[in-house]
Amino acid sequence: MQPSRDDFVIAIRSAFLSKSAQQRFSLLLLIFFSLILISLSKFNFKAIDFVRMSFKEVAYRSSFIVSIPEKYIKISYYSLMDHLQLYKDYKDTKNELQILKSKELNNKYIIAENQRLKETIEEIKFSTEDIFAKVLLDKDSPFLKSFIINKGSKQKIKIGMAVLDKGYLVGKIVEVNFLTSRVLLLTDLNSKIPVNIEPGAIQSIMSGTGNDYGQIQYFKKQKNISEGNIVYTSGAGGVFNSGIPIGKIELDNNKNLQVNYFTDFSQLRFVKISLYEEIN
């Protein structure tokens, strides 16, 4: 028994401690170093944050450069598909435009009326400041739904700002570096957004599922939520302004409610970051 245990110890020692001519560091040393980095990740020291931020800037830029050939192929594919669909899209757009034109007049009236009513009840007014950003890196991971944009603290991006695509909410800023930021998508498991379901003004929390749909949580079952209802941000908690459209309520195969997002998260190339500030 003794020799086999010795063999085991020798093999382990050789694997983790010894290094061959090509290796500059032993495995154990690097594992130890990784553990130190992981421990430091948990705590927020200014110096470590600065190093981490600089490293991330380098990593994001490198990743962007490495991804250029693949991005080129992807863009070419989509533009080819767009060309093939051009005529159909033209027809649809023409029809849609006609409908929208008629709705626009109605909208203008409703907005003016809404403004007037808000002034009557003295609700706090918000001003929005929009920053447009390019999606630098969209690494579609099964574990973390997020992407990197090319705007950071230099452009006054702050944690918690709303990120929109064509007026629809797509996520919020969760990490800010000097020239880049990370956006946590609504689809991520860790995403929790206070929402308002219309009609009925039902307040709830929408959470990501890691898939292409969201889940409505914390509402009484008897509440009258049905297929086709629209989900907006509620503005509760003061993170986002109220009324940003998110998605539509649909029923899945098991007749459970789910939110079908308006945005196609795989097609994001440019996004709008909105900062809502109170007007004194």
Next chain:
Amino acid sequence: MVKFQKRKITNKVLKSFPIILLFVSVLNEFDFNYLDFKYFSFNFPFILVFYWSLKKNDSLAYGFIFIAGLFNDAVNGLPIGLSSLSYLLVCGFAAYLRNITLRPDLFKDWLFFLMTICVTNSLIYFLIVVFFEINLNYLDYIFNIFFTFLFYIIFAYFFDIYQRFIFKKEND
């Protein structure tokens, strides 16, 4: 002379293929791990690191593996150091297997790889969920392990061919 030097450079690039592939796979936006099918994902760097640490230890420097892990964490938004730790653990398991193996057998390597990724992923899952309190879908992780295990044999086959072709003289 120029021709000789060119051949030398090409040879060096070809021999550095595993490390180049590792960096490309962690930095590229297209993830080998995720092809947009439900539950389908596999950890390509695990396969790469395990295979080359086992078969041709000198082709993957530990320092580079460590840095590749850091890049992977930065790109994926994971806490810095997690991927490095997982890759290095995979290296450690592969080195251990190399030390105890007299007659290499692909099937045994494959089973050992399953044990390696189970242990490594369990540790990483524990760190992410308990230490960093980030939510992860457990089922996704299980499928990731399963497909990584399945794909090892396929990639090992291609890597074997490459290795025989490029490292021919050294193997002899």
